[in-house]
Amino acid sequence: MNLEELRKKRPLVHHITNEVVMNFSANGLLAFGGSPVMAKEKEEVEEIARVAGALVLNIGTIRKEDIETMIKAGQAANKTGVPVLLDPVGAGATTFRKQAVQRIVKEVDVSVVKGNAGEIAALADIPLKVKGVDADEDGDAVEIAAEAAKRMQTMVVVTGKTDVVSDGEDFTTSSRGTPLLGSITGAGCLLGSIMAACMAIEKDKKGAALFALEFYNKAAERAETKAEGPGTFVPHLLDELAKAYD
Numbered sequence: 001m002n003l004e005e006l007r008k009k010r011p012l013v014h015h016i017t018n019e020v021v022m023n024f025s026a027n028g029l030l031a032f033g034g035s036p037v038m039a040k041e042k043e044e045v046e047e048i049a050r051v052a053g054a055l056v057l058n059i060g061t062i063r064k065e066d067i068e069t070m071i072k073a074g075q076a077a078n079k080t081g082v083p084v085l086l087d088p089v090g091a092g093a094t095t096f097r098k099q100a101v102q103r104i105v106k107e108v109d110v111s112v113v114k115g116n117a118g119e120i121a122a123l124a125d126i127p128l129k130v131k132g133v134d135a136d137e138d139g140d141a142v143e144i145a146a147e148a149a150k151r152m153q154t155m156v157v158v159t160g161k162t163d164v165v166s167d168g169e170d171f172t173t174s175s176r177g178t179p180l181l182g183s184i185t186g187a188g189c190l191l192g193s194i195m196a197a198c199m200a201i202e203k204d205k206k207g208a209a210l211f212a213l214e215f216y217n218k219a220a221e222r223a224e225t226k227a228e229g230p231g232t233f234v235p236h237l238l239d240e241l242a243k244a245y246d
């Protein structure tokens with residue numbers, strides 16, 4: 001993954017995302033080097049998705065009518081080979097959300113599904129005994145990622161204290177970051193935007209996902225050393241995302 005190339009090209013990332021994180025995701029992606037556009041009108045999404053570098057479908061505040069819009073955008077992206085990242089926010093919380101994800105995955109060729117352990121476990125029909133399960137303790141996140149990847153026939157990223165990238169057979173874990181990321185809203189959503197931008201540049205999607213995870217979590221670790229708490233963590237994170245790390 002070539003960060004210099006990304007920053008030169010500033011790939012357009014089309015988002016159909018939730019209202020909570022729109023501004024934060026746009027600012028974070030701009031700081032990193034991408035070019036965000038948030039657009040969810042059914043009449044225009046195909047036009048935008050076709051010419052974008054990548055498409056983010058985030059179901060955080062999805063309504064029934066948005067499902068069709070996401071499918072339309074996703075299929076248009078598929079026609080021109082634009083990578084699609086699906087963030088199944090809250091998929092474990094309601095049947096509606098889980099079924100929405102299942103429909104999108106069925107109708108769109110999704111390049112990667114990225115979510116926290118609870119969300120991905122719901123999609124893999126694996127009951128979570130404890131909230132906030134992570135791969136460090138018992139390998140659950142690895143199993144969850146593998147099962148979900150097999151079921152959905154796509155690459156899966158499970159985030160948390162330890163992140164897992166799995167294609168159903170092979171997996172790679174990464175254990176960077178800070179618990180402060182859990183104290184602000186949209187940390188996972190912004191990671192998705194950055195991952196999608198990397199996939200617009202790097203055709204090896206596993207390489208792109210791992211680069212995004214490492215870069216994002218390294219930036220968060222540096223931001224943590226400068227922050228007094230969640231409030232000051234946010235601007236420091238934006239500053240760190242704009243830098244270059246070895």
Ligand SMILES: Nc1ncnc2c1ncn2[C@@H]1O[C@H](COP(=O)(O)OP(=O)(O)OP(=O)(O)O)[C@@H](O)[C@H]1O
Pocket residue numbers: 089115116117159160161162163176177178179181182184185186187188189190191213216217
């Ligand atoms: N306890 C932790 N220690 C280190 N890094 C963490 C921890 N929890 C989450 N992260 C990191 O935070 C980022 C977001 O992951 P998280 O699982 O919190 O997303 P999420 O639950 O989808 O967030 P949101 O719904 O608020 O957007 C990832 O880069 C992950 O590695």
Ligand SMILES: Cc1ncsc1CCO
Pocket residue numbers: 018020021060061089185186189
């Ligand atoms: C808080 C919240 N509610 C729906 S989406 C969202 C942002 C985190 O994904």
